[in-house]
Amino acid sequence: MDRPSINTLSDLARLAGVSASTASRALAGNPVIARATRERIAELARDHGFQLNHAARNLRLRRTQSIAVVLPLGHETGQPVSDPFFVTMLGHLADALTERGYDLLLSRVIPADDKWLARLVDSGRVDGVIVIGQSDQVAALDRVAARYRPLLVWGAHLPGHAHVTVGSDNRLGGRLAAQHLLDIGRRRLAFFGLPSGPEIAQRQQGFMDACTTFGVADTAVTVPVHLAADLAHANIAEYLDRHGAPDGIVAASDVVAMSALRALAERGIGVPGDVAVVGYDNVTLAAHTSPPLTTISQDIARGAATLVDLLLRSLAGETIGSVMFEPRLIVRGTSGCGAAPSE
Amino acid sequence: MDRPSINTLSDLARLAGVSASTASRALAGNPVIARATRERIAELARDHGFQLNHAARNLRLRRTQSIAVVLPLGHETGQPVSDPFFVTMLGHLADALTERGYDLLLSRVIPADDKWLARLVDSGRVDGVIVIGQSDQVAALDRVAARYRPLLVWGAHLPGHAHVTVGSDNRLGGRLAAQHLLDIGRRRLAFFGLPSGPEIAQRQQGFMDACTTFGVADTAVTVPVHLAADLAHANIAEYLDRHGAPDGIVAASDVVAMSALRALAERGIGVPGDVAVVGYDNVTLAAHTSPPLTTISQDIARGAATLVDLLLRSLAGETIGSVMFEPRLIVRGTSGCGAAPSE
DNA sequence: TCCATCCTCGCAATCGAATGCAGAACCTAC
DNA sequence: GTAGGTTCTGCATTCGATTGCGAGGATGGA
Numbered sequence: 001m002d003r004p005s006i007n008t009l010s011d012l013a014r015l016a017g018v019s020a021s022t023a024s025r026a027l028a029g030n031p032v033i034a035r036a037t038r039e040r041i042a043e044l045a046r047d048h049g050f051q052l053n054h055a056a057r058n059l060r061l062r063r064t065q066s067i068a069v070v071l072p073l074g075h076e077t078g079q080p081v082s083d084p085f086f087v088t089m090l091g092h093l094a095d096a097l098t099e100r101g102y103d104l105l106l107s108r109v110i111p112a113d114d115k116w117l118a119r120l121v122d123s124g125r126v127d128g129v130i131v132i133g134q135s136d137q138v139a140a141l142d143r144v145a146a147r148y149r150p151l152l153v154w155g156a157h158l159p160g161h162a163h164v165t166v167g168s169d170n171r172l173g174g175r176l177a178a179q180h181l182l183d184i185g186r187r188r189l190a191f192f193g194l195p196s197g198p199e200i201a202q203r204q205q206g207f208m209d210a211c212t213t214f215g216v217a218d219t220a221v222t223v224p225v226h227l228a229a230d231l232a233h234a235n236i237a238e239y240l241d242r243h244g245a246p247d248g249i250v251a252a253s254d255v256v257a258m259s260a261l262r263a264l265a266e267r268g269i270g271v272p273g274d275v276a277v278v279g280y281d282n283v284t285l286a287a288h289t290s291p292p293l294t295t296i297s298q299d300i301a302r303g304a305a306t307l308v309d310l311l312l313r314s315l316a317g318e319t320i321g322s323v324m325f326e327p328r329l330i331v332r333g334t335s336g337c338g339a340a341p342s343e
Numbered sequence: 344m345d346r347p348s349i350n351t352l353s354d355l356a357r358l359a360g361v362s363a364s365t366a367s368r369a370l371a372g373n374p375v376i377a378r379a380t381r382e383r384i385a386e387l388a389r390d391h392g393f394q395l396n397h398a399a400r401n402l403r404l405r406r407t408q409s410i411a412v413v414l415p416l417g418h419e420t421g422q423p424v425s426d427p428f429f430v431t432m433l434g435h436l437a438d439a440l441t442e443r444g445y446d447l448l449l450s451r452v453i454p455a456d457d458k459w460l461a462r463l464v465d466s467g468r469v470d471g472v473i474v475i476g477q478s479d480q481v482a483a484l485d486r487v488a489a490r491y492r493p494l495l496v497w498g499a500h501l502p503g504h505a506h507v508t509v510g511s512d513n514r515l516g517g518r519l520a521a522q523h524l525l526d527i528g529r530r531r532l533a534f535f536g537l538p539s540g541p542e543i544a545q546r547q548q549g550f551m552d553a554c555t556t557f558g559v560a561d562t563a564v565t566v567p568v569h570l571a572a573d574l575a576h577a578n579i580a581e582y583l584d585r586h587g588a589p590d591g592i593v594a595a596s597d598v599v600a601m602s603a604l605r606a607l608a609e610r611g612i613g614v615p616g617d618v619a620v621v622g623y624d625n626v627t628l629a630a631h632t633s634p635p636l637t638t639i640s641q642d643i644a645r646g647a648a649t650l651v652d653l654l655l656r657s658l659a660g661e662t663i664g665s666v667m668f669e670p671r672l673i674v675r676g677t678s679g680c681g682a683a684p685s686e
Numbered sequence: 687t688c689c690a691t692c693c694t695c696g697c698a699a700t701c702g703a704a705t706g707c708a709g710a711a712c713c714t715a716c
Numbered sequence: 717g718t719a720g721g722t723t724c725t726g727c728a729t730t731c732g733a734t735t736g737c738g739a740g741g742a743t744g745g746a
Contacts, residue, residue, distance in 0.1 A: 290633075
């Protein structure tokens with residue numbers, strides 16, 4: 001029965017005994033077409049599994065109906081960053097975009113040259129772009145944002161910069177983390193992370209803020225630690241061997257925190273007894289380290305929803321502004337409250 | 344100087360003083376156009392940042408030049424699976440596809456209904472589909488594979504099934520893991536994982552194979568453990584409390600293994616002293632647990648490259664077959680060789 | 687000077703869907 | 717019976733790039 005394969009709108013129209021234009025309008029639900037005709041055509045389409053050709057439709061409507069999501073899965077010295085944070089964010093973005101009828105074009109970028117974003121934007125393959133993480137590309141982002149509105153960035157809000165961001169208050173997050181360690185009696189704090197991007201830089205700022213307020217800024221140190229697990233571990237191991245352990249560690253991310261946990265364990269340093277550790281992101285795995293990781297939580301689901309919402313509103317012509325969420329401290333085993341430094 | 348904005352091929356052609364067809368052929372490198380003309384037009388295009396309209400081009404060429412990658416980021420009881428394995432795979436796929444000039448359309452699927460794949464395939468939005476993980480959708484995969492060739496699946500090879508797969512020999516992997524535990528003197532082994540999909544089922548098979556060969560099948564147990572970290576931890580905790588600990592654990596994935604490590608630590612059970620643990624996947628983080636996780640490694644980079652290669656060859660008309668890699672045992676701390684069960 | 691030949695290039699149709707405008711069909715009212 | 721309205725459809729064009737076929741120009745040889 002399915003003999004004549006229906007691939008184009010005209011096929012469908014012929015089958016229904018109407019013209020292509022009528023079929024088009026019928027499928028679009030245009031009320032100018034008699035209801036009966038509309039329903040008949042819709043049914044035919046369903047029966048024959050007919051779907052409009054997206055390329056043709058988008059060409060005519062001068063749009064692509066897809067959004068690029070750029071992940072800085074950069075080759076940090078050749079190693080792909082595989083932070084679980086990204087999958088989670090990606091999953092939520094995919095959901096939100098699909099729900100709104102958009103396709104998600106995934107793009108991995110190695111920000112070696114600085115025109116990557118302009119190229120993507122000008123390619124015309126997408127209606128808008130979401131960048132996850134600023135990395136060290138703030139300049140490139142600003143340059144493009146100045147002339148291209150449908151661009152949204154997950155990351156730190158930077159006053160005076162052109163690109164619109166959604167993210168949590170990283171400085172507050174850093175402060176919360178340090179404050180917590182101070183609250184449980186730690187005094188010699190260290191921040192582990194490489195402030196190559198503004199997010200980490202702000203977390204580090206917040207960390208220092210708290211230390212200063214508390215009057216322990218002179219004993220607080222910031223240690224440059226890469227964000228990829230293996231490099232992080234090496235950096236941390238070297239630091240511990242050279243300078244000994246602090247009694248409280250704020251890590252730039254949960255992955256860094258986990259590397260720290262391992263480096264500490266290898267050296268027989270007790271957590272949280274000798275050193276308390278606070279991570280950042282509240283990745284799913286964070287609750288499942290031993291001891292479970294105290295961390296700063298960002299609401300990723302809400303972040304993804306907001307990114308998509310703002311982007312589509314921008315696409316609709318609205319003028320949009322940055323949004324910042326409040327991070328939340330989640331206390332778990334690595335900063336067990338009762339525990340005091342063994343020293 | 345950039346006054347006349349060049350958006351279409353005809354704009355460019357007008358600027359160059361040739362016709363659109365010549366411009367098209369020039370950009371395509373068609374040798375029928377004089378080399379000088381070709382170069383002049385290419386330069387103009389570069390100077391004005393001109394890029395072809397993909398929708399129009401793809402419409403004309405009857406293709407989409409994009410590949411869908413489907414992730415079973417299923418709502419396992421509402422929780423997004425955030426296994427780091429996925430990001431890594433995704434990253435490599437993105438690289439490989441981009442390199443071949445294809446876009447990567449990311450699609451998250453909650454396989455509640457069973458027509459999801461057919462819908463995607465028939466939508467005409469993509470030239471081919473890569474599915475990562477079979478989950479419990481083998482039937483749906485087979486049904487579509489029977490009529491749609493450019494479909495590739497990362498997962499277990501199932502003799503007699505229609506869909507083409509790329510993956511590692513899960514049965515061998517499971518056997519390697521169990522064998523290793525037996526080699527270091529463990530006898531009461533447990534497999535932690537839920538064989539809802541064929542991959543896990545085969546790993547479990549291999550596990551049992553080894554136990555049988557070694558004559559310890561009667562003391563070996565298989566414990567149904569979910570794959571999401573939090574559920575896994577709950578399942579494992581319950582099992583340990585009910586039945587006590589085995590002296591060797593083969594986990595269905597590294598995430599499960601990490602949950603096991605935590606559950607064991609919480610109960611004061613020593614690793615590898617009391618229990619040796621082997622994971623699966625060799626996720627980046629696996630090397631950074633404490634103790635570092637012994638695991639079965641799958642070469643994800645090679646897997647991704649193979650998936651893309653086979654898919655494009657299938658697209659080119661070649662008949663392709665499944666490919667299976669050999670997994671490799673990576674011995675780390677959780678099965679420290681010297682350690683014997685305390686018992 | 688004229689014609690054959692080789693290069694280059696342009697005309698026009700095509701891919702599939704959307705839409706402004708005009709025309710067909712049908713009905714009511716005078 | 718015809719004018720005036722409604723309501724529904726179809727024609728033809730458009731989006732931007734590709735390509736078969738044929739035309740135009742330059743060049744060389746006679």
